[in-house]
Structures are given as C-alpha cells and as structure tokens.
Amino acid sequence: PAGCARETRRRFSREQLYVLISAASVNLGSMMCYSILGPFFPKEAEKKGASNTVIGMIFGCYALFELLACLIFGNYIIHIGAKFMFVTGMFVSGGVTVLFGLLDQVPEGPIFITMCFLVRVMDAISFAAAITASSSILAKAFPNNVATVLGSLETFSGLGLIVGPPVGGFLYQSFGYEVPFIFLGCLVLLMVPLNMYILPNYVSDPGQHSFWKLISLPKIGFIVFTINSLSSCFGFLDPTLSLFVLEKFNLPAGYVGLVFLGLALSYAISSPLFGLLSDKMPHLRKWLLVFGNLITAGCYMFLGPVPVLHIKSQLWLLVLVLVVHGISAGMSIVPTFPEILSCAYENGFEEGLSTLGLVSGLFSAMWSVGAFIGPTLGGFLYEKIGFEWAAALQGLWALISGLAMGLFYILEHSRRRRSKFQNVLSTEDEQTALLPHE
Secondary structure, rough: HHHHHHHHHHHHHHHHHHHHHHHHHHHHHHHHHOOOOOOOOOHHHOOOOOOOOHHHHHHHHHHHHHHHHHHHHHHOOOHHHHHHHHHHHHHHHHHHHHOOHHHHHHOOOOHHHHHHHHHHHHHHHHHHHHHHHHHHHHHHHHOOOHHHHHHHHHHHHHHHHHHHHHHHHHHHHHOOHHHHHHHHHHHHHHHHHEEEEEEEOOOOOOOOOOHHHOOOOHHHHHHHHHHHHHHHHHHHHHHHHHHHHHHOOOOHHHHHHHHHHHHHHHHHHHHHHHHHHHOOOOHHHHEEEEEEHHHHHHHHHHHHHHHHHHHOOOOOHHHHHHHHHHHHHHHHHHOHHHHHHHHHHHHHOOOOHHHHHHHHHHHHHHHHHHHHHHHHHHHHHHHHOOHHHHHHHHHHHHHHHHHHHHHHHHHHHHHHHHHHHHHHHHHHHHHHHHHHOO
C-alpha cells in the first residue's frame, strides 16, 4: 500500500507538471501575439486610412467577441471537452496570427479595415476557447492553490507582454510588417502537438447552475465591476501609449516596445508573490483587491501626467508609473479568480469542472468587457482631448471601482459581525430559559 501511495503521488505530480507546461505555453503565446501590435500597428493602420477611433475599435473588437465566446465556451466546456477546446483554440489562434501578417497586401481603406476586424474576431474566439479551458483545467488540477498557480502563470503572461513588443518592434524594423506575425504564429502552431501529447483529459458531469445565478450574487457583481476597470486600464494603453510616446519623445518603433517593458516586467514579478499571499492568507485578498485599484487610479493620474498637476511629462516618469502600475495590477487582478470561486462555493455551487468552467468563462468574459471599452473609448478620447486627460478619466474608473469594492467589504464585515453577535445573544437566551427547568 505504501508503494502504491507513493506511485499515485508521483503520477499526480507529473500530471500537474504537464498542466502547468500547457497553461504556460498558452499564456506566453497568446500574450506575445496580443502585445505585438502595440509598437507599430497603429502607425501602419494610419497609413492605410484608419483613424485613431477606428484603430481603437480594431483593438476593442477582440475583447467584445472574446466576451461572447467565453460565456459560450464556459457554459459548454463539459460537452465540448476541456482538452479539445484548449488545443483547437491554440491551433486556430496560431493560424490567424499568420493571416494578420498578410494584411499589408490588402488595399487601403474600407477593405483593409474590414479584414482587420474579421481576423481579430477569429483570433478572439480562438483565444477565448484556449484560455477558458486553461483556467478550468488549472483550477481542477490545483484545487487548494488556485491563486498561487494562477499568479505564477501570470509570469508567463507578463513574459509574453515583455517579449512581444520589443521582438515585434525589432522584427518590424528589420524585416517589415509580415515577419513579426508569421514568426509568432508559427511559434504558437509548434506548441499545438506538444499540448496534444502532454495535456491530461478531464471529464465531469454537467452542473445545475448557470452564469446568471453566478453573476446575480452581489459580491460577484462588485468583483466583476473591478475586473472591468482593471482590464480597461490595460486595454486603454494599446492604441494610445505608443502614439503618445512617438509624438512626445520621438522614439523609434523598436524603442517604443521597451517602454511597455516596465509594466510587463513588474506585473510578471509581482503576480506570483501576490498569488502566494492570497493562498496563504485568504483574508487579505479583499484588501489587495481594493488597494490595488486605488494605486492603479493614482498611476493613471500621473501617466500623462494630468495637466492640473502641472508636472512636465518625462520619459523616466512615464516608465516609473508603468512599473508601479504593473505591481498594482498584480495586487488586484490575482485575487479576483479565487474570490469568485470561493463565493460560488459558499452559495451552493458544486465543486467540479462545471463550476470551474462557469467561473473561468465569467472571469474571461468580464475581463473582455473592459478590454473592449478600454481601447475603444481610449482611442476616441485620445483623438478628442489628448492622452493626458484621457488617462485621467481612465484612472477615475479604477478609483470608483476600488472605493465601491472597499465599501462593500466594510458593509459585509459589519453585517457578519452583527449576525454573529445576534447568534450569541440568542444562544445565551436559550441557555437562560433552560436553567430554571434544570
């Protein structure tokens, strides 16, 4: 029996290792493909006749269709199969990334803009399939360390964000528009056979609960609003930051990618630490969430900086603010998934792949809402009022969500204390009533 137990533990840990490798590959590949557009695509799209508002919509439509796809995939993950969904999503995403590299051959004007939208929509649906399956499989394989594992894997997301812009900018400067997309698309396609071989296949029975019951819980509603604000902050930077840096500091496209490095590197380093902290001390999750939002709001006030502060815009200040933003993002993003999961279990959702699919789909979908609003509204505001005021308005959303989340947690804490006090009083009354009879 002891030998069998050791063999079981060894087999289980090997399975977990395979899950980690698969999830890391999709995080790295998808974030590289996503972030590669930042340094040079806005300028290329302008040459093809797209306005800043349209460029923002091209970035934003990705998130809109990812939202719809995540809700569907999260609901039907049991029927489709988590492994099949994961592998198919990666395969389509790699192929679509290669197609994006051929768009410079398309005639400028409406045809180019239409093709950009179509390719981004296909990429969004494939990414939604892969990331929904990935989060569900991770939570299934590591039920007691969800925040630690998700936080650790955000290192690979951060690495993708770190490597994507400078590699994309370098390849664009050296070889032209097509090469960055073809290179990264082929890299993602090479990961597909590996994941087909190593990823375990989990099966589960369909659950009885739906997205609507999950999102109707008050606590989930506030967390969802927070996720929206955080993802919109990231999305806001995609169509605006590179244009602002190019105009303000006259940097070449290859160096613009390095500006994104401060945000991505600090996020990649801080996320595993906040994930470990969330698992070790779950009671701190709520305050990490709240203060992360408030710090993010402050960062966006200094990103321009907002003109009312009368601070001159400087490159070192911009990079410093992005570094702090990366840390605050890790502080507030990592605890959201385990917070939603624990709230679902507290409200009667069964433990299993079905609930994990719902939570994963909800998280990804609500992230997509903000990721759609951020670049779409950001591109419009940048065109109308400039980067400085647009960033300040974006920070206002993070401020409101942080204050709303903090107020909810304070009210929840006082309600629980009052309920506990009333239970103690009722118990003492019952004991007093029984004493004379005894």
